[in-house]
Amino acid sequence: MLTVWITAALADWPQQQLVSSPAVALALADFDRDGTDDVAYVQADGTVGWTTLAGVSTTIHHVAGATSIAAGDLNGDHWFDLAVGQSPSNGIVRLDNIDATTCGSR
16 A cells, blocks of 8 residues: 655645555656656556556556666656566566656566
8 A cells, every 4th residue: 555644834644545555666756747746656466657646546567576666767858767676587677758648668
């Protein structure tokens, strides 16, 4: 499960559940370029996705054995992409963010 607490200055911290299945790794970046960070995640079953802090979730790929995730502009197009680590193969799958709704793997 992925739960966040969002707050404004001096306000309560209301809980918001973003993903219902167990998340094993997280990365923060502005994937949809709206000015606020989003949360990319890897779930225990290998599902890779990202969600806005408003709770709009997008499943983008399935990576067998996924155990870690990192965000960065990996191809120089000014969109945040993802690198997903795999175990036990010690491989890395690159997911290019094409338009905030579509990813291509390499």
